[in-house]
Amino acid sequence: MNINDSPEEAAFRAEVRHWIAEKIPASELGRKQGIVQGPGVGDKTMTPVRQAMLEQGWRAPHWPKEYGGAGFNFGQMIVFKEELTRAGISEDINNGMDMLAPILIAYGNAAQKERFLGPTLRGEIGWAQGYSEPQAGSDLAGLALRCDASDEGFLLNGQKIWTTKAYNSDWIFLLVRSKPGTKKKQDGISFLLVDLRSPGVTIRPIRTIDGFEHFCETFFDNVRVPRENLVGELHQGWKLAKGLLGHERFSHPTSDPMLIGRALDNVKAAARELAVGEGAMWDDPVLRRRVAAFDMDVDCLRYTRYRALTKVLQGGEPGPETMMFKLFGAELMQRIVELHAEVIGPLSSVWEHSPFPEESGETARHGANIRAATIRGGTSEVQRNIIAKNVLNLP
Numbered sequence: 001m002n003i004n005d006s007p008e009e010a011a012f013r014a015e016v017r018h019w020i021a022e023k024i025p026a027s028e029l030g031r032k033q034g035i036v037q038g039p040g041v042g043d044k045t046m047t048p049v050r051q052a053m054l055e056q057g058w059r060a061p062h063w064p065k066e067y068g069g070a071g072f073n074f075g076q077m078i079v080f081k082e083e084l085t086r087a088g089i090s091e092d093i094n095n096g097m098d099m100l101a102p103i104l105i106a107y108g109n110a111a112q113k114e115r116f117l118g119p120t121l122r123g124e125i126g127w128a129q130g131y132s133e134p135q136a137g138s139d140l141a142g143l144a145l146r147c148d149a150s151d152e153g154f155l156l157n158g159q160k161i162w163t164t165k166a167y168n169s170d171w172i173f174l175l176v177r178s179k180p181g182t183k184k185k186q187d188g189i190s191f192l193l194v195d196l197r198s199p200g201v202t203i204r205p206i207r208t209i210d211g212f213e214h215f216c217e218t219f220f221d222n223v224r225v226p227r228e229n230l231v232g233e234l235h236q237g238w239k240l241a242k243g244l245l246g247h248e249r250f251s252h253p254t255s256d257p258m259l260i261g262r263a264l265d266n267v268k269a270a271a272r273e274l275a276v277g278e279g280a281m282w283d284d285p286v287l288r289r290r291v292a293a294f295d296m297d298v299d300c301l302r303y304t305r306y307r308a309l310t311k312v313l314q315g316g317e318p319g320p321e322t323m324m325f326k327l328f329g330a331e332l333m334q335r336i337v338e339l340h341a342e343v344i345g346p347l348s349s350v351w352e353h354s355p356f357p358e359e360s361g362e363t364a365r366h367g368a369n370i371r372a373a374t375i376r377g378g379t380s381e382v383q384r385n386i387i388a389k390n391v392l393n394l395p
């Protein structure tokens with residue numbers, strides 16, 4: 001794989017840079033950490049960046065053009081992402097755009113694509129992910145939300161938990177137990193699209209240590225769902241569920257080497273600024289060796305990820321190897337954020353509205369928020385099990 005820009009990629013890079021300079025307001029550039037979004041920003045909020053992307057036809061770089069996507073090829077995807085991150089623009093994973101849409105494109109029927117893809121792209125519909133339940137997180141196939149099927153549709157009873165941003169979403173994609181008592185628990189699961197304004201749905205936010213209430217408990221009490229909201233075949237939802245998880249792990253910001261590299265740049269900048277005796281903290285060779293080791297880790301992740309992205313963009317599905325990026329990236333990001341805290345000391349725990357003007361609270365919030373990176377989308381322990389089995393073929 002040639003990692004230098006081809007003439008076409010160099011021209012595209014210049015086009016993206018020009019677009020950023022022309023169309024993105026300065027207030028949206030240069031975000032330090034990038035992935036902590038306040039409670040006011042939902043998946044469907046059309047921020048100035050998202051609006052500019054939509055107008056340019058670049059809001060969904062990875063979707064095919066026929067569904068309103070940019071239809072970028074492999075090289076363009078990399079260049080586009082790199083230039084956004086370089087400019088300090090970065091987004092948390094978007095439930096509808098990054099997770100549901102690839103599944104609808106692959107498995108949805110024409111009516112479902114027509115009804116949901118365009119409005120999701122334009123920010124008219126925001127989506128929540130209804131996978132985890134109190135007794136089914138790592139063991140997702142143990143889910144129990146009851147779904148009684150009839151000719152008219154489905155009747156739902158049960159609970160989901162950790163449904164991020166459900167409070168400001170309109171719809172939820174849901175895994176339900178449509179056939180209880182199957183020999184294999186992966187059988188008998190269906191994949192439904194449910195309007196969160198349906199009678200019988202109750203959403204309760206949960207506050208987390210970063211100070212936000214992104215999480216919710218979502219309850220379903222005799223909720224009726226029309227038959228046409230079933231995606232794929234009845235009782236065969238596990239295949240879709242797994243495919244969606246592959247897209248979630250792939251799109252996750254903590255597996256993005258550019259973003260992790262930027263976190264490391266923050267460490268370097270802080271160490272250069274902080275005076276120690278006559279010099280700066282950056283003069284410490286031990287610190288510089290630790291930073292260099294992280295730099296090499298970021299490069300390893302970058303090039304291994306390019307290989308897997310090539311496969312996806314050539315029409316393959318994300319495979320179990322994508323687990324390695326999320327596992328490695330999330331742990332690497334956490335270690336870099338910990339080093340940042342070590343370098344800036346007590347300032348790392350200063351929140352907004354403090355008397356210390358140096359920090360905006362972003363570092364503190366990011367430090368708290370990043371603890372979740374090794375849990376969401378599958379915990380590190382469970383991913384090690386899966387890699388051992390599916391990638392390394394260990395017994």
Ligand SMILES: Cc1cc2nc3c(=O)[nH]c(=O)nc-3n(C[C@H](O)[C@H](O)[C@H](O)COP(=O)(O)OP(=O)(O)OC[C@H]3O[C@@H](n4cnc5c(N)ncnc54)[C@H](O)[C@@H]3O)c2cc1C
Nearest residue numbers: 129130131132137138162163164372375376377378379381
């Ligand atoms: C920020 C964030 C956002 C999330 N957003 C959503 C969302 O929008 N929708 C949604 O459905 N879910 C969401 N989740 C839930 C997430 O998918 C689960 O937290 C995750 O799958 C782990 O499940 P659990 O919390 O039930 O932990 P458990 O499965 O109960 O695990 C508890 C501990 O036991 C360990 N463990 C469990 N099984 C094994 C095993 N076989 N071997 C070794 N160790 C094991 C785990 O690693 C963990 O340390 C989110 C989570 C986070 C942190």
